[in-house]
Amino acid sequence: MLKPSLLATSLLAASSLFSTSYVLAQDEVNVYSYRQAFLVEPLFAEFTKQTGVKVNVVFAKAGLIERLEQEGKHTPADLLLTTDIGHLEEAMEKGVLQPVQDEVLEEHIPAHLRDPEGRWFALTTRARVIYASKERVPEGEVQSYEDLADPKWQGRICTRKGDHPYNIALIASMIAHHGEEDAKAWLSALKSNLAQKPQGNDRAQVKAIKEGVCDLAIGNSYYYGKMLENPEQQAWAQAVNLVYPNQQDRGTHMNISGVGMTLGAPHKEAALQLMRFLSDTKAQGMYAEVNYETPVKADVPASELVASWGEFKADTLPLHEIAAQRKAAAQLVNKVEFNH
Template sequence: MTALKGILAASALAGVSIFSVQPAMADGEVNIYSYRQPDLIKPLLDEFTKETGVATNVLFLDKGLVERIQAEGANSPADVILTVDIARVMEATEGGVTQPVTDNETINKDIPAQFRDPAGEWFALTTRGRVVYASKDRVEQDQITYEELADPKWKGRICIRDAQHSYNIGLIASMVAEHGEEYTETWLTGLKNNLARKPNGGDRDQAKAILAGECDIALGNTYYVGLMQTNEKEPEQKDWAAAIKVLFPNTEDRGTHVNISAMALAKNAPNKDNAVKLMEFLASGEAQKIYAEQVFEYPVMPGAEPSEIVKSFGTIKPDTLPLADIAANRKVASELVDKVGVNEGPEG
């Protein structure tokens, strides 16, 4: 059994998906393990193959990517890892499944220093804001802060997904970095008391709940708004998006918390040259434009413009807090969520 056939067999069992599969893993190919949905990166990879002649194989996993590569060991076919969150890219580096790409002029030229690991273990490609979805009908204000989410005026009016989800942990970790552990615990207690129900669903479900009148504001990522607005397969999601407006928290002070999508070179990449070639392509302005438009996110390259749909959300002022500081506070953030009992929902 070839390495690729092994992937296919294991993937069928694991419920993951592959596209652009080639007959064998030989020269002229690159293998991508991705947390990002395959249809969202396909236009990028198609363009890469068109320009370079290098074919791509993609293994998509919504969880367990790091464990998969660890189990495969030195024989892992993974060349490039694509992640959708600073927490997940840190899991990859801390899990020992990446290797550094250092002194690469092409990548370092296109990706600013604050969006790459100092040791070259990972590189951000796009950013997204963790914003507030607010009811157009029931919320008059157009500005808000994260701190305000603990204000009793929002009691019974807030919806969120699982507080332990990496998107929320990233935001909570930024609060720890900004205000300290004690403040953040008090803030989380206020947020918990303001919840309309127990945390559940995904970000899009929070917009759905706002349309249904279950809550008035919610936490969500910016890109989900674009995905809802353009969803032809499930057109009811357009109604969810139409019911909300995007509020960018803390625009008057430190700015809105942002997270990243990122890439890393796999530790035992069998097609290392092609892997670096793909990473150089993904860092380029051309690829960032395609990627950002496809996933409704913000390119990290200075001066690169987001899509018109993303611009329609409003102007984002990103928090300049280093991603490393957020990553360093993830454990504390998770412990505080459990200590406060956020996922238990509001009391009474």
């Protein structure tokens, strides 16, 4: 990861791509993106092909929200694309997104997957699943997030750090459903069941199951597809069953990738065109095939591979209610010293 000073310099250099001519042009749109280039560039190319509107993009792993905050209403960026509800909520809290009221977006995207005031919209969803060893965990033995607190799993669970945005969102959902005290007890019990100190990314947890370090792991669903397509990681995926938790009650926790229109968007009409395109059938299908994410548009099917993992019930608690618990979730991680 770039050091802060280098990151700021790189973002400044990258944003110079948004020249004065770009800002004034009415047939272009400028995007700040936390999403990787390989995923969104084909979408942008298709959008330009259909509309004639050019898409200029700054890609970064961090720092974009801070840049929008500095630029304020004078930002050259029209849209912010993110990989997590946390980024969208942070951008909203810092006042760098503006509300968008649009019937097309509201038709494409379910109400529980967008901000009530239209400051952000989900574009895809991904399940936070449990990976279970095929050899050491009989099917059906783990069925819910709550099950992960059972003492029988002591020394048998792996996960990445508790303060990673993916886990913060999951913990926030536990608070939203159970209250802070019960969520704290659950998180403390989960910590007691860990096989090792939280570390690595989601794929590393599945690798640890394959190597016998643990029997259960928490991870995003789309990594299962990514491992299956990677010859060096196929054996990891083949060593586990993918479990969609809480099918008997509220459903599996879902996180999102999403988009918001910036406060000072200079090309609002073109930006809205792109938002509509990203939420419509063509782009939703491309997301599904390339990154094994689940479309938000109801009539767009999951990819054939994802569909082969089986249908599942998703948690439909409004995501903004879960996101409102992010700060409390981060505090719980520190209180139980989850990462230590």
